[in-house]
Amino acid sequence: MFQKAGQIVHKENAVQAIVVADTFDDEFLPISEEMPHALLPVLNRPLIDYTLEFLSLGGIEETFLFCCTHVDAVKRHINKCIKNGEGWTLTMKVNVIVSESCRSFGDCLRDLDAKGLLRGEFVLLEPGTVSNVQLLPLLRKHNNITKNDKGAAMTLILQESGIGGIGRCPHEELLVAANSNNRVLFHKKLGKTKDRKIAFPLEIFLENPSVSLLHNLKDTHIAICSASVLPLFSDNFDFQTKDDFVRGLLMNEEILGSTVYCHILKGNQYGGSITNWRMYQAISYELRNKWIHPLISSTKRNRKLKNDVYVGDGTKISESAGLKNAVLGTDVILGKNVKIENSFVFSNTKIEDDVVITHSIIGEHCTVKSKSKITAGSILGNGCVVENDTFVENSLVVAKKPENCK
Numbered sequence: 573m574f575q576k577a578g579q580i581v582h583k584e585n586a587v588q589a590i591v592v593a594d595t596f597d598d599e600f601l602p603i604s605e606e607m608p609h610a611l612l613p614v615l616n617r618p619l620i621d622y623t624l625e626f627l628s629l630g631g632i633e634e635t636f637l638f639c640c641t642h643v644d645a646v647k648r649h650i651n652k653c654i655k656n657g658e659g660w661t662l663t664m665k666v667n668v669i670v671s672e673s674c675r676s677f678g679d680c681l682r683d684l685d686a687k688g689l690l691r692g693e694f695v696l697l698e699p700g701t702v703s704n705v706q707l708l709p710l711l712r713k714h715n716n717i718t719k720n721d722k723g724a725a726m727t728l729i730l731q732e733s734g735i736g737g738i739g740r741c742p743h744e745e746l747l748v749a750a751n752s753n754n755r756v757l758f759h760k761k762l763g764k765t766k767d768r769k770i771a772f773p774l775e776i777f778l779e780n781p782s783v784s785l786l787h788n789l790k791d792t793h794i795a796i797c798s799a800s801v802l803p804l805f806s807d808n809f810d811f812q813t814k815d816d817f818v819r820g821l822l823m824n825e826e827i828l829g830s831t832v833y834c835h836i837l838k839g840n841q842y843g844g845s846i847t848n849w850r851m852y853q854a855i856s857y858e859l860r861n862k863w864i865h866p867l868i869s870s871t872k873r874n875r876k877l878k879n880d881v882y883v884g885d886g887t888k889i890s891e892s893a894g895l896k897n898a899v900l901g902t903d904v905i906l907g908k909n910v911k912i913e914n915s916f917v918f919s920n921t922k923i924e925d926d927v928v929i930t931h932s933i934i935g936e937h938c939t940v941k942s943k944s945k946i947t948a949g950s951i952l953g954n955g956c957v958v959e960n961d962t963f964v965e966n967s968l969v970v971a972k973k974p975e976n977c978k
Contacts, residue, residue, distance in 0.1 A: 588694040589635045589707075602953030605954075611649055614856055615899060616902060621653070626703045627695070671683045678811045700845045703794060726796065729794040730834050731842065741850055743763040744847070747787050883904075884902035898915050905923065907924045929945075935951070935953050936954045942960050949966050
C-alpha cells in the first residue's frame with residue numbers, strides 16, 4: 573500500500589524503531605546549512621537510505637523518523653523511496669514525525685512520549701547510524717533481561733574496536749565498567765574530557781564480585797529500549813542526549829529505579845554512526861570495501877576506478893587527471909591535470925584545470941577555478957565559487973555572507 577511521509581499507519585504488535593534525524597550540533601557545517609544530515613550523500617546514496625535498509629533487514633516493521641530541520645526535503649525523499657518501491661518499503665512503514673520546536677535529542681523523545689506512538693520495547697537510533705546487525709535477537713535478549721531485572725531500561729549496543737581502528741573516533745573514546753551480567757556500572761566518553769585521571773565510585777567494586785573495565789569498545793549509537801525510556805526522558809528535562817540519560821540513570825539508580833545493560837558486537841557484526849566528518853570518511857571507506865555486508869554500498873550508482881576511486885553517473889574526467897582514494901558525485905566535471913586525493917566531491921560540481929584537492933570535501937554545485945588548491949581538511953559549502961589561483965587550507969567556506977556579519 574502506498575503511504576505518504578507523515579501519514580501514520582499503525583500495525584498492531586509491530587516491531588518499532590525511532591530514528592532521530594537531526595544532530596543538533598555544528599559538526600557538518602557548512603554543508604548542513606543547505607542539506608539535511610539525513611540526505612548527506614554517502615557513496616552517492618542518501619545516508620538515511622542505509623539506516624532504513626539496516627532497520628528493514630534487521631526485522632523492524634515500523635519506524636518513526638523524527639525531523640526538526642529541512643523537513644520538506646526529508647519528506648520528499650521518503651515519498652520518492654516509497655513511490656519507487658525501495659527494498660525497505662516492502663516490509664517496513666516509515667512515519668515522518670515533525671517538530672520544529674525541539675532543540676535536542678531529548679526533546680525529540682519527550683515529544684514522542686507525549687504523542688503516545690510507541691508500544692512496548694523499541695530500537696533507538698541516533699543520527700546517521702549504519703549497521704548490519706540483526707535486531708530481533710537483541711530485542712529478545714533485552715526482553716529476557718527485563719524478566720530478571722524489572723528496572724532494566726536500556727541495552728547499549730557496543731562493538732569491539734581496537735585503539736586506532738579506522739571506525740573508532742577519538743572524540744568518542746569510551747570506557748565502560750560492567751558486571752558479569754553485562755549491567756553497566758560506569759560509562760564515560762573519554763574524548764569529551766581533558767582529565768588525565770578517571771575516578772571510579774568505590775561501591776562499584778565493593779558491591780560486585782566481578783567487574784570488567786572495557787576500553788576496547790566503540791558506541792554504535794544503537795540502543796534497545798524498554799517502554800520506560802520515553803517517560804524517563806519526560807520526567808528528567810536535563811536528559812538532552814543519550815549519554816545524559818545513561819549518566820543520569822547510573823548516578824541516580826536508587827532514585828529512578830532503572831538500570832542500563834550492554835551488548836557487545838563481535839566478528840562480522842558492525843555498527844557505526846556518521847557523527848562528524850572523520851566518521852563520514854571512515855564509514856564511506858568501510859562501505860566501499862564491503863565491511864558492512866549485506867548493506868548495499870551503492871555500487872549501482874558508481875563506477876569503481878583504480879586507486880580506490882568511485883565515480884557517480886554522468887561525471888566527466890579528463891585523461892590527465894590524477895585521482896586516489898576519492899569519491900565523486902554525479903555530473904561532476906574535472907579539467908586537465910586535476911589532482912584529487914583523500915577527498916569527496918559532491919554532485920554537479922566543476923573542477924577546472926590544474927586544481928589540487930587533498931583531504932577536503934567539496935559541496936554540491938561548486939566551481940573551483942584554475943590553479944587553485946584546496947587542502948588540509950577544508951570544506952566548501954554548496955554553491956561556492958573559488959576564483960583562479962586561490963589557496964584554501966583548513967577552512968570552512970560558505971557561498972553566502974553570514975547574517976551577523978556587517
